Amino acid sequence: MEIMSPQNTRVKEWAGLQEKKHRDKARKYIVEGVHLVQEALLAEADVECLAYDLDKGMPAELKELLQSVQGMDVIGVSAAIISKCSSTNTPQPVFAIVRKEQQAVEAILAKKDSLVVVLDGVQDPGNVGTIIRSADAAGADGVILGQGCADLYNPKTIRSTMGSMFHLPVVEGDLSVILPQAREKGALLVSTSLQGEESCYEHDFHGSQWLLIGSEGKGISPETARLVDKSIIIPMAGRAESLNAAMAATILLFEGMRQRG
Incomplete structure (x- = not known):
């Protein structure tokens, strides 16, 4: 699956997760970078989707992990989308959208x-x-x-x-x-x-x-x-x-x- 336009409605929803009000409403949050995405997957967090920079390809560290994960969208996106959804000046080539889980x-x-x-x-x-x-x-x-x-x-x-x-x-x-x-x-x-x-x-x-x-x-x-x-x-x-x-x-x-x- 691929999304190339930063104007896509799904991309707008992802970018909105940089703000608390949108995170609270959607009950989701964004995790950026290979290491954090890896940790989320290893911990079996409720990951809704994983987006990666199509030009750079899927990071090697995540390739193996993805074989064991079910029910998650894996989406190739443009560099413009990565940049729109990132909270840092040098965006990481991958991010995941995770559903909040109520910790008791x-x-x-x-x-x-x-x-x-x-x-x-x-x-x-x-x-x-x-x-x-x-x-x-x-x-x-x-x-x-x-x-x-x-x-x-x-x-x-x-x-x-x-x-x-x-x-x-x-x-x-x-x-x-x-x-x-x-x-x-x-x-x-x-x-x-x-x-x-x-x-x-x-x-x-x-x-x-x-x-x-x-x-x-x-x-x-x-x-x-x-x-x-x-x-x-x-x-x-x-x-x-x-x-x-x-x-x-x-x-x-x-x-x-x-x-x-």
């Missing part, structure tokens, strides 16, 4: 001794994506995005996850509902604060731990702060006032991984 928070809540990252108002898509990638690297059981966070399906968030969004549950939800449920299941709700009671290296990361990360400017919201069981501090020897949210999350995750063996 129940799966995360049901895990015993879970290590979970909870984001509250982290607005930068690069930070949100990087935290998901760190959570995946540290073997965390899930990531929860509360209100005010960057959209998981923003192309920049997706790029920053480097495919990790397909490796562990990432749930968008209401923290005022989810956090009390986690606590009922025995989770300790831990946040970082410059007024923290204990260093993150002295804190015991065993058992079920939900790590709350807020925005750099404001930290976690007052509503979320009221639910916190313990706040810990990341000690710093230098003169920087604070750490970027993704760096703070990564330090806690890897200390948790180290302690939990």
Whole structure:
């Protein structure tokens, strides 16, 4: 199958997925580049179609994978279409349209001794994506995005996850509902604060731990702060006032991984 005109209605729908309102309405998102498309296919995400630059041909890394995938349109398109649907200045030669799948928070809540990252108002898509990638690297059981966070399906968030969004549950939800449920299941709700009671290296990361990360400017919201069981501090020897949210999350995750063996 081939589509050559950027004016094609289907192409207009794909290009629209760069905007949140269109993603929400269509319940789909766009994944760009060989690596991310590969990760989506390997994770058996609900891929509706895959479009590739006809002039460049199907990337070799995807050829084998495509033999095992059923029920997905594979469409050769023009460079103009690739460019119209891309969010970067140097467009990748392939993209996929993926249907959103509702990730249930129940799966995360049901895990015993879970290590979970909870984001509250982290607005930068690069930070949100990087935290998901760190959570995946540290073997965390899930990531929860509360209100005010960057959209998981923003192309920049997706790029920053480097495919990790397909490796562990990432749930968008209401923290005022989810956090009390986690606590009922025995989770300790831990946040970082410059007024923290204990260093993150002295804190015991065993058992079920939900790590709350807020925005750099404001930290976690007052509503979320009221639910916190313990706040810990990341000690710093230098003169920087604070750490970027993704760096703070990564330090806690890897200390948790180290302690939990």
